[in-house]
Every structure is written in C-alpha cells, then in structure tokens.
Amino acid sequence: MTRLAKQYRLLLRAYPPGHRRTELLDTLLDAAPATRNHPTARETANLLRHGMRARLGRPGGRAVVVLATLIALTAGFIGAAAATRAAWELVPGYPTGTALAEISDTVFPSHPTTAEPNGTGLFFDVGERNTAEVLLQGHDEDFEFATVTIAPEPYFLPGDFRTWTATTEGRLVKAGWQVGPAEVTGATTIATGEVDDTGRRFTATRDGLALTIEPTTDVVDTPRGSFYVTATLDRLTPGYVTAAGALGLLTGALIGWLLTGWASRRTESGHTPARATAAVSAVFALVLLLPQALLGFLILGYQMHSDGPPGKPFWTLSLTYGFGCGQLGAVLIAVALIAAAAARRPAEEVSQIAASRWRRSWERSP
Amino acid sequence: MAKPMREPTFWILTALARSPRHGYGIIQEVTALSEGQVTLQAGTLYAALDRLHAEGLLEVDRDEKVDGRDRRYYRLTDHGAAALNTEAARLAANARTAGRQLEGRRRNPGPATA
Numbered sequence: 170m171t172r173l174a175k176q177y178r179l180l181l182r183a184y185p186p187g188h189r190r191t192e193l194l195d196t197l198l199d200a201a202p203a204t205r206n207h208p209t210a211r212e213t214a215n216l217l218r219h220g221m222r223a224r225l226g227r228p229g230g231r232a233v234v235v236l237a238t239l240i241a242l243t244a245g246f247i248g249a250a251a252a253t254r255a256a257w258e259l260v261p262g263y264p265t266g267t268a269l270a271e272i273s274d275t276v277f278p279s280h281p282t283t284a285e286p287n288g289t290g291l292f293f294d295v296g297e298r299n300t301a302e303v304l305l306q307g308h309d310e311d312f313e314f315a316t317v318t319i320a321p322e323p324y325f326l327p328g329d330f331r332t333w334t335a336t337t338e339g340r341l342v343k344a345g346w347q348v349g350p351a352e353v354t355g356a357t358t359i360a361t362g363e364v365d366d367t368g369r370r371f372t373a374t375r376d377g378l379a380l381t382i383e384p385t386t387d388v389v390d391t392p393r394g395s396f397y398v399t400a401t402l403d404r405l406t407p408g409y410v411t412a413a414g415a416l417g418l419l420t421g422a423l424i425g426w427l428l429t430g431w432a433s434r435r436t437e438s439g440h441t442p443a444r445a446t447a448a449v450s451a452v453f454a455l456v457l458l459l460p461q462a463l464l465g466f467l468i469l470g471y472q473m474h475s476d477g478p479p480g481k482p483f484w485t486l487s488l489t490y491g492f493g494c495g496q497l498g499a500v501l502i503a504v505a506l507i508a509a510a511a512a513r514r515p516a517e518e519v520s521q522i523a524a525s526r527w528r529r530s531w532e533r534s535p
Numbered sequence: 536m537a538k539p540m541r542e543p544t545f546w547i548l549t550a551l552a553r554s555p556r557h558g559y560g561i562i563q564e565v566t567a568l569s570e571g572q573v574t575l576q577a578g579t580l581y582a583a584l585d586r587l588h589a590e591g592l593l594e595v596d597r598d599e600k601v602d603g604r605d606r607r608y609y610r611l612t613d614h615g616a617a618a619l620n621t622e623a624a625r626l627a628a629n630a631r632t633a634g635r636q637l638e639g640r641r642r643n644p645g646p647a648t649a
Contacts, residue, residue, distance in 0.1 A: 188605065188607070189581065192558060192581070192606070193581055195604040195605055196559045196562070196580070196581075197577050199558075200577060212577070215577070216578045219578035220578065228582070228585035228586040229590060
C-alpha cells in the first residue's frame with residue numbers, strides 16, 4: 170500500500186466502520202494526481218467534516234446534528250472539568266515552614282502571626298463531607314479551592330490602615346511580588362453609591378501564588394486607632410492546568426459526538442420503542458445538564474479573563490446546586506445508551522462490518 | 536412546490552442521468568458536464584450520495600472489485616429522474632424569465648433609477 174493510501178486510510182477512520190471507508194479510498198486514489206504524496210489540506214478538512222457527520226447516520230437529518238452538537242458541548246464540559254480537576258493534583262501545595270514564614274514576615278514584620286489552611290486537600294467544603302457523602306449529595310454551597318489565611322495575633326494592628334497599606338505594598342514589591350491596585354472598601358450608601366472609606370483590598374502575585382490583603386476598621390471590637398487585617402493565600406491557575414482542561418474539553422466533546430453517532434446509527438431504522446426511549450432520554454438529560462455546562466463555560470471564561478485566583482472551580486455549580494440534576498442527567502444518559510445498545514442494528518451495516526472484518530483477517534493471513 | 540436543489544445535488548443527479556457510475560466516475564462526469572465549474576470533493580460527494588439515497592433519488596446499481604479495491608455503482612431512480620426533471624424545468628423557466636427581461640431592456644432602455 171502506498172504512503173498516500175495509508176494516509177487516506179487514517180483520515181477515513183473519521184467515517185464509521187463499513188463499506189464506505191473502502192469505497193471512498195478507491196475514489197480518492199483514483200482522483201489523486203500521480204504526483205500527490207499527501208492528502209491536501211482541503212481534502213483533509215472535507216473528509217474529517219463529512220466523516221464526523223457520517224458518524225451520526227440519518228443523512229440529511231438536521232435534528233441529529235443539533236442533538237450531537239449539544240451533547241458534545243455538555244460532554245466537553247465534563248471532560249474539561251475532569252481534566253482540570255486531575256491536573257490540579259500536580260500543582261505544588263501552599264508554602265510551608267521558612268517559605269511561609271518569609272511571606273508572613275513580609276506582610277507582618279515583627280508581629281507574631283498564625284497561618285491556617287481552611288482545607289486539608291485541594292478544596293474547602295464547610296460540611297467536611299467524605300467521598301461517599303459527596304457521591305450521594307454533592308458538596309456544600311461554600312465549596313471552593315482551599316486557601317491559607319495569614320493573620321497577625323490578635324488580628325488587630327495599631328496605626329492607620331492607609332499608611333500600613335502603602336508601606337506593605339512597598340515591602341511586597343521589594344520582595345518580588347507584583348502588587349495590584351488597592352481598592353477602597355467599606356459600607357456603601359445605596360442612595361448615592363458612595364463607599365465609606367474604612368478599608369483597603371489589594372492582591373499581590375508571585376510564583377503562582379496570589380496574596381489578597383484586606384485591612385479594615387469595620388470589624389466589631391476593633392480598638393480605637395487600630396485596624397483588623399488578614400492576608401489570604403490562593404493558588405493561581407497554572408498554564409498546564411488550562412491546557413489540560415482544553416484537552417479534556419476536546420476529548421469529552423469527541424466522545425460525546427461519537428457516542429451520539431453510535432446511538433443514532435443503532436436506532437436509525439424504524440420507529441421502535443428503543444429509538445423513542447433513547448431519543449427522549451437524551452433530550453431530557455440535555456435539559457438537565459446543558460444549562461450547567463453553559464454556566465460552567467461562562468465561569469471558566471471569566472476566570473481565564475481575570476488575573477486573579479479562580480476562587481471556586483468552574484464546575485462548582487454541578488457539585489452543589491446542580492448536583493441532583495447532574496445525577497438524574499447521568500441516569501438518563503445511561504438509559505439512552507442502554508436503549509441504543511438494545512436496538513437492532515440495521516442489517517446492512519452489520520453485514521458490511523462483518524464483510525470488512527472478514528476481508529481484513531483474510532488479508533492478514535499468510 | 537419543490538425546494539430548489541443545491542448545485543452539487545443537481546450535478547450528481549445529472550451525471551447519473553444516462554448511466555450508472557461509481558464515485559470517481561461521478562466526479563469526472565460532473566467536472567466535464569459543468570465545464571470545470573464544479574469539482575466535487577470526495578467527502579462532499581459521498582455525503583450527498585448518502586442523502587440522495589435516503590431520499591430515494593438514487594440507488595446502488597452494483598458492487599465491483601477492481602484491482603482489489605471496492606467500487607460501488609449508483610443509478611438514478613425514477614423518483615430521482617422526476618426530481619431532476621422538475622429542477623431542470625425550474626432552471627429553464629428561470630433562464631427564460633431572465634432572458635425576457637434582458638430582451639426588454641435591450642429594446643426599451645429606460646432612464647437609470649436609484
């Protein structure tokens with residue numbers, strides 16, 4: 170087999186197994202000029218596009234394309250979330266020991282401090298649910314990435330918070346942190362929108378960490394002439410986590426498309442109960458899952474746009490408020506796939522696949 | 536009233552009007568009949584063949600093995616011939632209408648309007 174034929178055969182794997190692959194190979198080889206060694210870019214795009222469409226069966230049908238696109242979008246979201254979650258395991262943990270002490274000393278020099286992580290692992294869940302509980306009922310609404318809060322003992326520093334903010338920004342810059350602008354915080358008068366200037370908030374970043382510092386005089390029992398202050402350490406999303414998420418999105422979308430195609434082709438002929446069950450289950454599953462996927466993508470887009478730490482994972486809604494919908498959606502997807510598996514495959518496709526398998530085994534035999 | 540055909544569909548049916556053809560035969564015939572205006576990509580051709588087969592406009596004529604390669608021939612069904620006939624009549628009527636309008640313009644050129 171020529172090199173060109175091998176490359177065409179590889180591209181033709183975009184098509185479902187069967188007679189069509191060998192038929193197309195014949196046509197492509199006939200149409201290729203003798204000087205051609207590789208498929209052209211136009212041919213490649215054309216074969217991938219029509220091959221992926223052919224995977225869905227039902228030629229000329231538009232509904233199946235819409236359904237497959239929405240399922241691919243939803244599966245892409247699940248893939249992106251799973252890959253991002255897995256990649257976060259590779260991100261270095263929060264600094265401890267001298268590294269943490271260096272940060273504490275930079276923010277609160279010559280003050281005793283405490284540094285407390287709010288979670289033992291990657292995430293914080295106020296309900297502290299174990300794996301079994303999470304699988305049954307999801308996470309608490311406060312589910313978010315774990316942080317480390319550094320605070321002076323006993324939380325209050327003497328002096329003016331404005332002056333302290335300016336000198337702290339200077340110390341952080343000197344220590345190699347990139348310091349963002351400080352915003353005024355305090356109670357807001359609703360009628361005028363005016364903010365009562367009682368505090369500051371600013372974020373500094375360095376080595377994949379974000380340090381958010383909030384001095385304020387608003388806290389109850391703040392002694393006169395003092396202010397309350399905390400510094401919260403978060404981790405920024407590393408580039409490889411984003412890349413893993415993108416790869417997970419593409420993989421999930423591809424799996425969603427191929428599964429839809431498989432189910433669609435199996436239920437293509439006749440109006441059988443299996444066909445109706447598969448279609449209705451898939452549509453209801455989408456009603457439950459698609460909004461979560463779209464909201465998740467919106468959150469992801471916002472997080473990628475902002476320079477700060479992610480705060481909450483972009484799939485948070487699916488593990489908190491949307492958990493029940495997700496569970497039911499997963500059950501409905503399983504029902505759709507079981508119904509498709511139970512459907513009788515069109516006789517023509519079965520015979521084509523059998524013939525193609527027999528041909529391959531015959532070609533391989535000595 | 537039938538929907539106008541897409542150009543590849545029209546040319547594929549036209550290429551099959553006289554005799555059954557296989558994939559590459561259809562591509563060659565379409566290029567020749569359209570005087571090089573339409574060159575079908577293989578993926579586009581087979582997507583259209585699947586659709587036309589599902590719509591009953593064409594059917595499989597026979598399978599052959601040539602130099603160890605699978606080759607399937609397609610032929611126009613009566614339904615396909617009728618659809619092509621309808622489309623050809625529609626295009627001819629359109630062409631006649633355009634011709635009449637252009638003839639009128641030549642005979643009686645009016646003032647230019649915005």
